[in-house]
Amino acid sequence: NAGVTQTPKFQVLKTGQSMTLQCAQDMNHNSMYWYRQDPGMGLRLIYYSASEGTTDKGEVPNGYNVSRLNKREFSLRLESAAPSQTSVYFCASRDRGFYSNQPQHFGDGTRLSIL
Amino acid sequence: SQELEQSPQSLIVQEGKNLTINCTSSKTLYGLYWYKQKYGEGLIFLMMLQKGGEEKSHEKITAKLDEKKQQSSLHITASQPSHAGIYLCGADLNQAGTALIFGKGTTLSVSS
Numbered sequence: 001n002a003g004v005t006q007t008p009k010f011q012v013l014k015t016g017q018s019m020t021l022q023c024a025q026d027m028n029h030n031s032m033y034w035y036r037q038d039p040g041m042g043l044r045l046i047y048y049s050a051s052e053g054t055t056d057k058g059e060v061p062n063g064y065n066v067s068r069l070n071k072r073e074f075s076l077r078l079e080s081a082a083p084s085q086t087s088v089y090f091c092a093s094r095d096r097g098f099y100s101n102q103p104q105h106f107g108d109g110t111r112l113s114i115l
Numbered sequence: 116s117q118e119l120e121q122s123p124q125s126l127i128v129q130e131g132k133n134l135t136i137n138c139t140s141s142k143t144l145y146g147l148y149w150y151k152q153k154y155g156e157g158l159i160f161l162m163m164l165q166k167g168g169e170e171k172s173h174e175k176i177t178a179k180l181d182e183k184k185q186q187s188s189l190h191i192t193a194s195q196p197s198h199a200g201i202y203l204c205g206a207d208l209n210q211a212g213t214a215l216i217f218g219k220g221t222t223l224s225v226s227s
Binding site for chain 1: 145146148150156157158159160163203205207211212213215216217218219220
């Protein structure tokens, strides 16, 4: 029972390099999310996808792009990495409905360091 | 997010003692979620509250959502070292589920 799977778990980049963080869920959830977690800042939403085919900006979208490849997969891309993007990145998914929403399920995170 | 305030920021309790963590919003909450995170790991879902006055319990952890649906508390009875970690509250600020925010977390340490 995998749930939400994130790859890679760890990554070190040099400033200016690009990379894509992958996320896949096997729970048939309609909504998927990308967060970053920094000390003292809590979880901050980068982008989310309310349903397949749609994406929306969250609180801190600058420097990132996302792709909802299909219902299962939601990737986060850093086009030109900056030291300020050093963080732990979490992907989450949930079912969101008209009358009630379900809790998010989180992946184990990707620890990204940018030198 | 400053819209969801957690208190205290950190807490050290002796094993066996009770404790309470609060999560307060200035806006009506349409769903309130409690998570636990161990250092270096992902978030584990604990409980979800949706109705004003609702209370749920799991083992020694009880969560409540007040009648006005603007504050929730998480109460741990007879704390154990296994309860140590970071507790986060998350909330839906609208019924559509398109405005989901998190508090900054409460770090709990349990001394034996």
